[in-house]
Amino acid sequence: xxxxxxxxxxxxxxxxxxxxxxxxxxxxxxxxxxxxxxxxxxxxxxxxxxxxxxxxxxxxxxxxxxxxxxxxxxxxxxxxxxxxxxxxxxxxxxxxxxxxxxxxxxxxxxxxxxxxxxxxxxxxxxxxxxxxxxxxxxxxxxxxxxxxxxxxxxxxxxxxxxxxxxxxxxxxxxxxxxxxxxxxxxxxxxxxxxxxxxxxxxxxxxxxxxxxxxxxxxxxxxxxxxxxxxxxxxxxxx
Amino acid sequence: xxxxxxxxxxxxxxxxxxxxxxxxxxxxxxxxxxxxxxxxxxxxxxxxxxxxxxxxxxxxxxxxxxxxxxxxxxxxxxxxxxxxxxxxxxxxxxxxxxxxxxxxxxxxxxxxxxxxxxxxxxxxxxxxxxxxxxxxxxxxxxxxxxxxxxxxxxxxxxxxxxxxxxxxxxxxxxxxxxxxxxxxxxxxxxxxxxxxxxxxxxxxxxxxxxxxxxxxxxxxxxxxxxxxxxxxxxxxxxxxxxxxxxxxxxxxxxxxxxxxxxx
Numbered sequence: 001x002x003x004x005x006x007x008x009x010x011x012x013x014x015x016x017x018x019x020x021x022x023x024x025x026x027x028x029x030x031x032x033x034x035x036x037x038x039x040x041x042x043x044x045x046x047x048x049x050x051x052x053x054x055x056x057x058x059x060x061x062x063x064x065x066x067x068x069x070x071x072x073x074x075x076x077x078x079x080x081x082x083x084x085x086x087x088x089x090x091x092x093x094x095x096x097x098x099x100x101x102x103x104x105x106x107x108x109x110x111x112x113x114x115x116x117x118x119x120x121x122x123x124x125x126x127x128x129x130x131x132x133x134x135x136x137x138x139x140x141x142x143x144x145x146x147x148x149x150x151x152x153x154x155x156x157x158x159x160x161x162x163x164x165x166x167x168x169x170x171x172x173x174x175x176x177x178x179x180x181x182x183x184x185x186x187x188x189x190x191x192x193x194x195x196x197x198x199x200x201x202x203x204x205x206x207x208x209x210x211x212x213x214x215x216x217x218x219x220x221x222x223x224x225x226x227x228x229x230x231x232x233x234x235x236x237x238x
Numbered sequence: 239x240x241x242x243x244x245x246x247x248x249x250x251x252x253x254x255x256x257x258x259x260x261x262x263x264x265x266x267x268x269x270x271x272x273x274x275x276x277x278x279x280x281x282x283x284x285x286x287x288x289x290x291x292x293x294x295x296x297x298x299x300x301x302x303x304x305x306x307x308x309x310x311x312x313x314x315x316x317x318x319x320x321x322x323x324x325x326x327x328x329x330x331x332x333x334x335x336x337x338x339x340x341x342x343x344x345x346x347x348x349x350x351x352x353x354x355x356x357x358x359x360x361x362x363x364x365x366x367x368x369x370x371x372x373x374x375x376x377x378x379x380x381x382x383x384x385x386x387x388x389x390x391x392x393x394x395x396x397x398x399x400x401x402x403x404x405x406x407x408x409x410x411x412x413x414x415x416x417x418x419x420x421x422x423x424x425x426x427x428x429x430x431x432x433x434x435x436x437x438x439x440x441x442x443x444x445x446x447x448x449x450x451x452x453x454x455x456x457x458x459x460x461x462x463x464x465x466x467x468x469x470x471x472x473x474x475x476x477x478x479x480x481x482x483x484x485x486x487x488x489x490x491x492x493x494x495x496x497x498x499x500x501x
Contacts, residue, residue, distance in 0.1 A: 073328075097254045100253070
């Protein structure tokens with residue numbers, strides 16, 4: 001489970017998060033949607049221990065990330081927006097490194113490469129990989145530690161439609177196994193009926209919860225979306 | 239974090255760094271130069287003392303420069319991977335320290351390419367062992383400087399410019415400034431200032447120590463001031479101390495910089 005309370009963060013005097021509250025349930029996929037600069041990626045980075053919040057608290061699996069960063073990070077796995085890797089290492093070397101770092105069984109890296117359909121990159125240097133292959137290698141790395149909390153920042157942007165669908169299936173099966181999955185995305189319509197919750201982030205806050213089976217068809221529609229008073233009260237309760 | 243967990247994290251980072259260094263071009267060029275230097279010392283040095291001087295020059299210019307570049311490359315090479323890397327349960331300080339030790343170990347191994355042929359050129363084992371350990375310490379200080387510049391800078395170009403500028407400053411800059419400033423009568427009365435500047439610079443400390451050791455100059459010959467006399471009498475000890483201080487302080491600085499990184 002992920003719980004963020006009153007998160008505030010400014011960069012160079014510009015307030016990016018203005019008291020963001022968020023809760024992502026165990027065994028569910030929660031989407032975080034919103035325009036550029038709404039604070040989605042900053043929220044993800046705070047949860048992944050990459051950025052420190054100016055105020056507020058973030059708990060991952062009941063562990064406060066500000067107080068015990070390493071313990072919190074052990075229970076999560078994060079896939080950044082455009083995953084980049086050491087250019088001279090091969091896919092296999094990279095997976096083995098992260099596997100050793102997370103203490104996983106030696107057979108798991110190979111299995112994850114297969115799951116993400118990138119077993120061919122085992123001996124290929126990551127500099128030679130396309131954007132889509134890099135994303136899939138990132139997916140293999142995300143699933144490698146079998147962490148109870150999965151954070152994905154704009155996954156699937158470089159993936160073809162078939163692999164975007166496959167990504168959703170994988171995340172659904174991970175959620176069914178009891179994991180907490182939090183995803184930020186711009187490709188809202190594709191998640192219609194896939195996610196369990198969808199939170200609309202605007203100006204550094206969660207403005208309302210959208211119905212996961214009735215998501216806006218495109219980004220313009222999302223921008224025009226005006227929450228009703230009840231929706232706001234629900235978020236206040238979160 | 240448990241000790242066991244810390245150990246396997248350190249082992250993973252250490253192995254990755256070894257692999258990255260082996261395929262690093264700076265390191266490959268340095269290995270070739272070290273081998274060429276070793277063979278050249280074997281073939282062309284006229285006596286054991288000349289071999290020592292030859293190695294001293296290689297160490298002074300190439301070891302310091304390439305260990306610096308390897309440090310910069312190691313810090314900057316995976317910068318784009320930091321969001322993924324630093325979201326792992328890994329202490330940032332452990333990451334930097336493992337990088338340092340991996341680079342240090344591999345430089346130590348490659349330096350054998352330079353020193354082993356020199357042994358067959360007739361240099362004594364004791365003098366070579368001393369020079370080898372001092373060259374290793376020099377490499378440690380410059381690997382740490384490279385890491386500090388790499389983690390300090392925003393990109394690879396800025397890191398390289400900062401690192402090479404620092405190297406030039408230490409190689410010739412401080413000496414030139416001292417030379418010009420020595421003409422100023424006020425400063426001529428306090429020669430300890432210049433001695434201290436040279437003592438604090440690991441390249442000068444290495445140069446002075448190695449030259450005095452190779453030439454077998456008695457300490458009294460250079461003892462124009464009490465500080466200079468003390469330095470020359472304890473040159474090897476002082477160089478070891480100052481190289482370790484630089485290596486430790488710069489590694490600490492590099493890990494502090496990485497700890498501040500947000501992105």
